[in-house]
Amino acid sequence: MERQPGPGRRPGAARWARDGKVVRMSQETDRPLPTALAEAAATAGHAPSVHNTQPWRWRVLPDALELRVARDRQLAATDPEGRLLAISCGTALHHARVALTAEGWRAAVARMPDAGDPELVARLTSLTHVGADPEAMRLVQCMQVRHTDRRPVSDEPVPTDALSEITKAVTAEGVQLQLLDRDQVLELAAAASHAAAIESEDPQLREELTYWTSRAGGAGLPPDVLPESAPETTVPGRDFGRPGTLPVGPGHDRAADYALLYGDEDEPVDWLRAGEALSAGWLTATRLGVSVVPLSGVVEVPGTRQALRGLLAGMGHPYLVLRLGIADPAHAGPPRTPRLAVEQVVDTSAVRGS
Numbered sequence: 001m002e003r004q005p006g007p008g009r010r011p012g013a014a015r016w017a018r019d020g021k022v023v024r025m026s027q028e029t030d031r032p033l034p035t036a037l038a039e040a041a042a043t044a045g046h047a048p049s050v051h052n053t054q055p056w057r058w059r060v061l062p063d064a065l066e067l068r069v070a071r072d073r074q075l076a077a078t079d080p081e082g083r084l085l086a087i088s089c090g091t092a093l094h095h096a097r098v099a100l101t102a103e104g105w106r107a108a109v110a111r112m113p114d115a116g117d118p119e120l121v122a123r124l125t126s127l128t129h130v131g132a133d134p135e136a137m138r139l140v141q142c143m144q145v146r147h148t149d150r151r152p153v154s155d156e157p158v159p160t161d162a163l164s165e166i167t168k169a170v171t172a173e174g175v176q177l178q179l180l181d182r183d184q185v186l187e188l189a190a191a192a193s194h195a196a197a198i199e200s201e202d203p204q205l206r207e208e209l210t211y212w213t214s215r216a217g218g219a220g221l222p223p224d225v226l227p228e229s230a231p232e233t234t235v236p237g238r239d240f241g242r243p244g245t246l247p248v249g250p251g252h253d254r255a256a257d258y259a260l261l262y263g264d265e266d267e268p269v270d271w272l273r274a275g276e277a278l279s280a281g282w283l284t285a286t287r288l289g290v291s292v293v294p295l296s297g298v299v300e301v302p303g304t305r306q307a308l309r310g311l312l313a314g315m316g317h318p319y320l321v322l323r324l325g326i327a328d329p330a331h332a333g334p335p336r337t338p339r340l341a342v343e344q345v346v347d348t349s350a351v352r353g354s
């Protein structure tokens with residue numbers, strides 16, 4: 001999008017774009033709204049997603065932003081119901097919301113707004129400029145450094161205050177986080193091993209994993225973010241079916257905390273909210289120096305997902321398991337996992353020329 005030259009820009013004025021459309025300008029910013037929306041969608045590209053599939057597509061409209069599912073990047077074998085797909089879209093939605101807030105924009109968010117159009121997962125509308133938010137700006141900085149570090153954690157425990165703050169960030173998104181006690185961690189370990197065994201015997205799942213761990217082009221998982229061998233841990237991490245090149249070191253997960261992200265309902269809109277909560281908790285964790293690794297294998301297999309419900313005493317539906325810990329400070333962690341080019345995930349054709 002082209003920016004109008006300085007002298008012609010008057011904050012608060014509507015102006016005509018070359019194609020005759022009125023472009024809204026805010027009272028407090030000289031940036032056209034479509035530019036802010038396109039930038040927020042691009043920033044949301046930092047969001048985490050299952051196998052780094054980035055299963056979302058943004059459409060920038062003159063005064064709204066739409067988030068759509070990219071079905072071609074759904075894990076058809078691993079995630080036929082679209083649970084992890086919706087959680088992944090939720091992390092992107094939260095990233096975009098925070099990016100807009102950081103730039104001073106307040107938006108109304110409609111989740112799954114059109115029953116006749118299930119691919120449309122969210123629409124952000126009614127944008128008004130209310131002034132930049134320093135807390136959100138800090139979280140945008142965290143988006144740029146947040147990453148998944150699959151090495152064992154260090155022996156330093158996660159401070160209790162940090163756990164409380166992460167929990168608060170999750171619950172503010174309407175989702176719950178339950179920290180597991182020692183016995184529950186052992187039950188989780190048994191369920192995670194069982195899920196891994198089931199998944200490793202399924203040829204379609206193996207094929208899907210091979211595809212996402214061997215493709216180039218900005219999606220999927222390159223070898224340098226995957227452990228070179230399975231770390232010695234109580235709760236097994238995902239077996240990616242091939243060794244990576246990330247040195248794991250001698251650590252263990254003794255000092256790690258495990259938590260269950262869960263909620264009252266188990267519908268696509270709840271998974272979307274779970275993703276928003278995951279993003280909120282993970283960005284807060286990043287700000288506090290806490291490493292997060294989602295473990296979804298145990299949720300992907302219906303039987304072990306049911307076992308997790310037991311950990312919640314049947315009081316909720318598990319969405320994701322999280323490992324929380326302090327990363328090994330002595331060694332560099334994994335490099336950044338690549339992302340798709342912005343043009344592949346953000347469609348600005350409706351505002352081009354604005």
Ligand SMILES: Cc1cc2nc3c(=O)[nH]c(=O)nc-3n(C[C@H](O)[C@H](O)[C@H](O)COP(=O)(O)O)c2cc1C
Pocket residue numbers: 046047048049050051052084087088091146147148149150220221237238293294295296297320336337
């Ligand atoms: C819904 C969801 C499920 C995930 N499941 C796993 C998992 O089971 N094991 C794992 O190591 N990472 C898991 N991840 C982390 C992703 O692989 C990671 O976010 C993605 O590769 C992008 O890398 P980054 O987080 O370093 O930016 C999951 C992430 C999401 C959002």
